[in-house]
Amino acid sequence: MEENNESAGVSGRGISNHAAEIAVAFMFLVIGGVVAFDSHRIGSGWSSDGPQAGYFPFYIGLIICIASLVTLGQSLFGAAASRNDRMFVEWSQLKQVLSVLVPAALFVAGIQVIGIYVAATIYIAVFMVWLGNYGWIKGIVLGFAVSALFFVTFEVWFQVPLFKGALDPLRFLGY
Amino acid sequence: MFEDINALFHGFSVALTPFNLLLMFIGVTLGVIIGVLPGLGGANGIAILLPLTFTMPPTSAIIMLSCIYWGALFGGAITSILFNIPGEPWSVATTFDGYPMAQAGRAGEALTGAFTSSFVGAFFAVVMITFLAPLVARFALQFGPPEFFAVYFLTFCSFIGMGKEPPFKILAAMMLGFALASVGIDTVTGQLRLIFGWHELMRGFDFLIAVIGLFGIGEILLSMEEGLSFSGKSAKIDPKIVIQTWKKLPKYWATSLRSCLIGCWLGITPGGATPASFMSYGVAKRISKDGAKFGTGQLEGVVAPETAAHAAGTSALLPMLALGIPGSPTAAVLLGGLLIWGLQPGPLLFIEQKDFVWGLIASMYLGNIAGLVIVLTCVPLFAAILRIPFSIIAPIIIVICAIGAYTVHNAMLDIWFMLLFGVAGYVFKKLAYPLAPLVLALVLGDRAEDAFRQSMLMAQGDMRIFFANGLVGGIMGLSLLLLFWPLMAKWLARLRSPNAAA
Secondary structure, eight states: OHHHHHHHHOOSSEEEHHHHHHHHHHHHHHHHHHHHHHHHHHOOSEETTEEOTTHHHHHHHHHHHHHHHHHHHHHHHSOGGGSSSSEEEEHHHHHHHHHHHHHHHHHHHHHHHHHHHHHHHHHHHHHHHHHHOOOHHHHHHHHHHHHHHHHIIIIIIIOOOOOOTTTOTTGGGOO | OHHHHHHHHHHHHHHOSHHHHHHHHHHHHHHHHHHHSTTOOHHHHHHHHGGGGTTSOHHHHHHHHHHHHHHHHHHHHHHHHHHSOOSSGGGHHHHHHHHHHHHTTOHHHHHHHHHHHHHHHHHHHHHHHHHHHHHHHHHHTTOOHHHHHHHHHHHHHHHHHHOSSOHHHHHHHHHHHHHHHTSEEOTTTOOEESOTTOGGGGGOOOHHHHHIIIIIIHHHHHHHHTOOOOOOOOOOOOHHHHHHHHHHGGGGHHHHHHHHHHHHHHHHSTTOHHHHHHHHHHHHHHHSTTGGGTTSOOHHHHHHHHHHHHHHHHHTHHHHHHHSOOSSHHHHHHHHHHHHTTOOOSTTHHHHOHHHHHHHHHHHHHHHHHHHHHHHHHHHHHHHHHTSOHHHHHHHHHHHHHHHHHHHHTOHHHHHHHHHHHHHHHHHHHTTOOSHHHHHHHHHHHHHHHHHHHHHHHHTTOGGGGGSSHHHHHHHHHHHHHHTHHHHHHHHHHHHOHHHHO
């Protein structure tokens, strides 16, 4: 399964739709299997007081497996004409997507350490400079302005404290 | 009937406080902005703002949130007409004639037509809700667990039967929603399910996180891929154009009425707004004497889908209010709000929370009027938002999504889940796995499971309880009919013309 996936995936221009279909259907199959298996483990039958905890999710898991097997079958043995004619994503597109996704992941990691406000300032500034070709000053000013607006809205106005990170660099503000 | 009209006037007295009116205007304005921005739509916009309303009285909170919904519905038309980018799936049909009109310099006319017909559609649906919802709720009072499960079943079957996506993908996405809903503590036995020793999972997956990730982050990733070259037409609406367009609109009364009916009918069944807008466009094209010119910039081609989409979007709230079963992801988020404010959605709401229900219904009338006024006067402002470069908007929206995800439970882990759901949303959307049934299953999962288990307890595991009497059997029969409708339609067509099949 994995090999098939890989060989179809690296086809020069991008990831083919066919490969993506198979990979996602396979992922659903795994999830369905895990759900059914774990539900079976905690009991999917009847006890003295009625259905056990795994009763409902067990069948949910089974249905996921069946549905994904059908989709998998359709994409593996379906009409050959529909294969490889469409790209799931071209490499250039994937690069664009990753250029948003990777910084976003770094941003979330940053929240964990330095908190939402500081991470957001840096994130917005870097994003603007790196992807939008703005100057550093513009980026930092806007990032700071947006974070300050959020700070006032949440901490001061609505009194909803947001995550300030493990290091809590904004401790001096007293919120 | 008179009782309901009385209740409605009482509702107006609840909704018409200065504070609530202020919230209405804030809500509609926010909603239009949300509808205009890429990556933010009705569902995730409301999901993000929901935590901010926890401290408000529930009636004020739902007034504001539902007004965001109206605003988002209006906002979808702006992007469709001026930028040829449908902000929401149900405004796709609006681009067919709206964008050509804008290209021909008739943007003001198209926008006025779209807003006015949206208003007409929504108004029609609200009137229907006013009179039909209490009846449905009264009827539903005699429902027991099997009947409720049957209605849930109906909801999910109609997704599969009416969806445009491959049925097994709809099924897989929906069941994934149920599976995610069952993660955490089982409410009946107190046992831990599907957490694999990871105790932070005990809380389960909150659907708000899923909505923010799937719709918000997923949408940003998708629009990033398309490269984003916004080339919008500028729009100015002056009173003269509005009056001129309004003079033309009565000509299309038949189209409007037809679209209202299509919208209300499809809106009550889940996932209806998008098919409603397409169907209404198609029907108008077939019936209208200018049908051949559709697609080149006909005002009627804007009126038809907009009326139907709004009628459907509004009537999606009927099953949410009367039965506790949302008809769209946005209605699902509002339902989640009800649960958080401590209100039990369902037929009893009409008896126990009269102020709330009728305040909400009254605010639907007022909110749509407020919406129409705001969008007609502020279009240039909202269109200007779309001209802000994506490299500024995108990081800000991602920050907003992260804040929204965090405030749901004050949990850092939820932000990571949001990101994960974002990637899933991107992949699912590209492979035609629908997101709406996933979200609805996640919201309704626990309640559907409870209804199912209670029914099973009543019947000692005998599935025949779902066909035990006319009511539950009828609903189950209708569900199965909807589920297998595509198959049956194919089969019938084959019977009629045996040559075509060969």
